[in-house]
Amino acid sequence: xxxxxxxxxxxxxxxxxxxxxxxxxxxxxxxxxxxxxxxxxxxxxxxxxxxxxxxxxxxxxxxxxxxxxxxxxxxxxxxxxxxxxxxxxxxxxxxxxxxxxxxxxxxxxxxxxxxxxxxxxxxxxxxxxxxxxxxxxxxxxxxxxxxxxxxxxxxxxxxxxxxxxxxxxxxxxxxxxxxxxxxxxxxxxxxxxxxxxxxxxxxxxxxxxxxxxxxxxxxxxxxxxxxxxxxxxxxxxxxxx
Amino acid sequence: xxxxxxxxxxxxxxxxxxxxxxxxxxxxxxxxxxxxxxxxxxxxxxxxxxxxxxxxxxxxxxxxxxxxxxxxxxxxxxxxxxxxxxxxxxxxxxxxxxxxxxxxxxxxxxxxxxxxxxxxxxxxxxxxxxxxxxxxxxxxxxxxxxxxxxxxxxxxxxxxxxxxxxxxxxxxxxxxxxxxxxxxxxxxx
Numbered sequence: 001x002x003x004x005x006x007x008x009x010x011x012x013x014x015x016x017x018x019x020x021x022x023x024x025x026x027x028x029x030x031x032x033x034x035x036x037x038x039x040x041x042x043x044x045x046x047x048x049x050x051x052x053x054x055x056x057x058x059x060x061x062x063x064x065x066x067x068x069x070x071x072x073x074x075x076x077x078x079x080x081x082x083x084x085x086x087x088x089x090x091x092x093x094x095x096x097x098x099x100x101x102x103x104x105x106x107x108x109x110x111x112x113x114x115x116x117x118x119x120x121x122x123x124x125x126x127x128x129x130x131x132x133x134x135x136x137x138x139x140x141x142x143x144x145x146x147x148x149x150x151x152x153x154x155x156x157x158x159x160x161x162x163x164x165x166x167x168x169x170x171x172x173x174x175x176x177x178x179x180x181x182x183x184x185x186x187x188x189x190x191x192x193x194x195x196x197x198x199x200x201x202x203x204x205x206x207x208x209x210x211x212x213x214x215x216x217x218x219x220x221x222x223x224x225x226x227x228x229x230x231x232x233x234x235x236x237x238x239x240x241x
Numbered sequence: 242x243x244x245x246x247x248x249x250x251x252x253x254x255x256x257x258x259x260x261x262x263x264x265x266x267x268x269x270x271x272x273x274x275x276x277x278x279x280x281x282x283x284x285x286x287x288x289x290x291x292x293x294x295x296x297x298x299x300x301x302x303x304x305x306x307x308x309x310x311x312x313x314x315x316x317x318x319x320x321x322x323x324x325x326x327x328x329x330x331x332x333x334x335x336x337x338x339x340x341x342x343x344x345x346x347x348x349x350x351x352x353x354x355x356x357x358x359x360x361x362x363x364x365x366x367x368x369x370x371x372x373x374x375x376x377x378x379x380x381x382x383x384x385x386x387x388x389x390x391x392x393x394x395x396x397x398x399x400x401x402x403x404x405x406x407x408x409x410x411x412x413x414x415x416x417x418x419x420x421x422x423x424x425x426x427x428x429x430x
């Protein structure tokens with residue numbers, strides 16, 4: 001019945017929680033150490049931005065170090081996702097590969113903004129315009145790179161909704177629809193390249209707050225859904241003997 | 242199956258519908274909030290919108306919703322012709338998209354872009370996000386037409402078609418909201 005090497009339920013659970021704890025650590029160090037939650041207004045001058053980095057140079061760099069450690073721990077979460085979704089496919093699991101590829105790319109775009117903030121804080125006494133450039137690169141990388149999340153989400157939604165009644169389907173149907181909605185909402189982030197004020201600015205309601213909130217909810221839902229799937233997997237293998 | 246008591250489609254799709262309605266309501270509030278801050282500029286910009294195209298698109302989408310509703314009825318009653326009706330709705334969607342392209346082209350031809358002022362970033366962004374919904378809904382219509390060709394009718398087939406129809410009606414409803422917001426009420430706060 002099963003032709004794929006499987007990860008034991010215990011290992012899956014461990015990877016999931018470990019990844020999750022590291023994501024929380026990532027969020028906390030972004031909030032408390034890098035201190036850019038929310039991002040400063042896009043209308044700030046080079047002098048204001050440079051002053052922010054001078055005042056918080058060490059704290060931002062420590063935050064960037066922690067974020068650099070933590071960002072890659074999204075990978076185990078996606079490994080568990082793929083270990084579950086691959087059970088829904090026969091032959092070469094194209095949708096799972098696509099989903100995993102999207103997840104891998106996403107971890108890169110998770111680590112880049114803290115890295116760029118760290119670079120901006122690395123030489124706080126350089127000319128302010130250069131610091132501003134690095135700061136803009138970091139912020140726009142954070143809010144406009146949602147496409148890679150979408151490449152992860154669309155295959156999950158497809159598998160969730162198309163494998164109706166599949167005994168191994170770990171994804172409830174409402175979750176599939178939530179993921180579709182999340183993917184749609186994430187597309188708004190790229191607008192942040194246009195205005196400097198209002199809801200589409202890089203610290204705006206539609207490009208910053210909503211995608212972040214939705215992503216947090218998605219992470220939580222995914223954790224719950226996967227833990228339930230792992231429990232079912234255990235129950236099934238127990239009854240299979 | 243208790244026909245009168247049944248939720249159309251399936252419960253899960255209402256997560257997507259509800260989420261979308263929530264966000265478009267937010268668009269509505271954002272637009273009115275910023276219009277309140279710059280009423281003259283919004284009124285001036287509103288004057289430049291092509292009301293003819295806006296109205297035509299409203300009628301086209303309402304017509305497409307009628308086609309979809311009739312198609313769903315055919316599928317439920319196990320009568321032929323559902324697929325044809327979904328294709329008619331698809332043509333409406335294509336006309337809507339073409340007219341939107343003409344309208345955007347007109348604006349850009351006059352040197353109006355999303356960066357012209359606040360009114361236009363909302364206009365381009367909100368109608369653009371809606372247009373993405375039209376394209377997704379159109380893909381749904383193509384799929385629905387294929388499913389409607391299948392025989393015999395099954396609860397699964399009916400459910401897929403109902404879900405696609407619900408989404409298409411949502412697309413229609415969101416457009417009515419945008420039409421009211423930009424083309425009708427754009428001038429007075």
